[in-house]
Amino acid sequence: MTAGTTVDHLTETYRTHYKSLLGLAALLLDDTASCEDVVQEAFIRVHSARKRVRDPEKTLAYLRQTVVNLSRSALRRRIIGLKLLSKPMPDMASAEEGAYERLERDDLINAMRGLQRRQREVLVLRYFADMTEAQVAEVLGLSLGSVKAYGSRGIAALRVAMEAAS
Amino acid sequence: MSDLHGRPGAPDEDPRGVDGGEETPQRGGGFEPDGLDEDALRSLFHGSVADLEPSPDALERLHHAVPVRRARRRQALVGAGALAVVAAVGIPVFLFGGVLPDDDRDSVTAHETQGQTQGPAAGAGESSRGTEGSEDSGESAGGRHSEGQGPSGERQDTEGADRGADPSDTLVGSAPSCGREQLGAGSGDSGEPDEQGRVYGSFRVTNTSGEACSVQGEGVVGAAMQGTSTRKPVRIVDHTPGDPAAGLPDPASEADELVLEPGAAYLVRFAWVPDSATCKDSSAPPGGEGPGAVAGDGTGEESDDEGDEGKDDDGGEGGSGGPEEDPLVVISHTPDGGTPQAADTAVKSSCPGTVYRTGVLPAG
Incomplete structure (x- = not known):
């Protein structure tokens, strides 16, 4: 019953904050290839905990906090390992790839x-x-x-x- | 240094320009840098990552992954939200072992901590919780001290959950959320240990109000060891299929929402599983333990419950109240909504171990 509400909130949050959180992750991480994984995981965590998304004003704070936490290496390795095991990420489109390559330089x-x-x-x-x-x-x-x-x-x-x- | 004012990023540029600023890096003192003002740093940061765009299917993946993760969370039902609320109102939750709820942490941290603190006996539950890391605890917005946490770091996770929780958070339900004042008549029971020392028990909490209400969280299960001066780890984890607490119901059968009519009750079931791999070793050194514990452990060479029995006997002689009382693991339950604690029950054991708990179940 809350799913619809939450999905809408998810979409809205995505549009509003996803890109800036990608930037946050890129600046915090040692490997830019993990940026999207970290941000995805942060979104999933925050939005799968319904209590966390009841107050839209706090969503960004939760997301940022989660990105910061996930950016720490030990956790990130864990996430990445899980990702490789369970849900391979689709290949990035070339445009995105170019952006990440530029970031590396x-x-x-x-x-x-x-x-x-x-x-x-x-x-x-x-x-x-x-x-x-x-x-x-x-x-x-x-x-x-x-x-x-x-x-x-x-x-x-x-x-x-x-x-x-x- | 001059490049700090410009976008250093153009990949093929060779930013050789040096403005000759020779200032020594400042140590401490003002945050405001000379020659690198805040605006410059902001534009540098934003410029560096300006090109990053979400992958084309990013939103689609989220729409798929969030419900999946929720389903998993249901299985590894946890009461982090409840814990957060409890912590927020300052209830003395006396866990020196692990706590666990990680529903909302977060935290990145809570889950992570949970994974770290779970012993070998934790079994299958570990992997699924670990991925959420602490989402609840830390996670997510949860634990901020996610690195280097030992068992002692768990309170920090709780702290994170605390910060992340909003006491006004409630799920949308078909009945108003049960206020703490509506829940009462709590009782706790625990049975006799089986051959492996496992003790099953439950807490029962009744809707004592005249209105139906919806139980929103799983509340907090706490545990504390008494009667021994040596604190041994007591972990609290959510029951998951495949873990040693096989006698508990499958978490998948738990309802997402439980509405209690007036007079109806919910149950939180648990299993105490002593850690047989470490019990003997950790309790063998006499250390500061009372004679009861020493004697019990000395006779319990093969299994935890043998040790417990030995202590049992000695405890009878020694009485209670002093350092020589029976070592007990006191397991308690505080409903979502916070203090006061609804009930507790004691299990005789001097072993480190794990409490596996369920979510809230309808009482038959």
Whole structure:
């Protein structure tokens, strides 16, 4: 009985947030090939838990949190392994493939991969997802002070990495 | 450094331009970078991933996968949502073993934790839960501390669930959701151990109000070991087909929604399965355990229940209330909606082990 409602919400959420979450995953992940898997899994998790989608205003927060969590390597490997076992992903269309290939050569992306995970998460949530420092602290389970510290160190590290790449 | 202001991405460009900024990377202090303002970083991030587009069938796959995952969740019925609510209202859920619900976590984390904390005895349930990881706990929006979690990390998962839960969340049902105040007359029962030490039991909770209501969550099953100073892991997982709690009903038979007429009750059934692989080892060292536990374990060389019997006898002599009381695993149930706990029941055991639980079942 709630299925219809949920599907509609799923479609709506997809249209509104899927692309930006792909970007979030791409900035957090070490392997861009997993971006879509992670975002798909996040959508599935959030939308299969009906209690999570009762409040559309919170859906994005849940999705972002899930993407962040899934982006951590141990979990991601698990997801990928499961995916390979159970539901092979269709081949990506060439256009998408090209975008991911370009991403692989992106200096910023490569510089980000050299950062510590926390630094990277803070920068991405703060400047890509446009969260406040307090929101970032909430999502990552860090103190506000830690968020500030990771942020400033992350930017410093990013500068160094970008400089080295140039 | 100069490239931080431009889109570094054009793949074939060789971004050699250096603006000569030699500032030393700042340590600590302000978040605001010199020479790399927030807007620049934002545009860099957005520019880098601007080309990414969903795969053509992304939405179609989601429409297929979400119902499938839901069906799986039904089978691995869990009460993470309930746990979240419980945690949110600050109920002292005394689990030092694992908790488990992962319905909504999340969490990425909760499921993950669940998988990690499940012992070998967890059986088939592990794989299906693991994939949801913590969706409920962590997941999903759940657990934020998903890495490096040991059993001790579970409370963090709960924390995640807590944050993710909205006490006002309810499923749409054909009857109003049962308020906690409508559920009462709770009782708990547990039987005698079988030859493998497994003890089956159940909790019964009645709709004590005058209105029909819909039980929305599975509530929380908690467990705590008493009577031993050595805390041993007690895991709580949802019963799944193929696990050692073969006497519990198939989760697939559980209804998605249970409406209780006035006076009707629901059951949550459980099975306590001592961990025979670790029981002897973990309890053998006298450590801080009372004499009862030591004696019991010393005689229980082959199986858990032998050990339990031994303790039983000694416990009778030692009385209760002190460190020498019978080691018990106290298993409790708190309905969805939170405190107070509806009922508890005790199983004699000093072994680490697992509580397998069902969802809410109609009481016959």
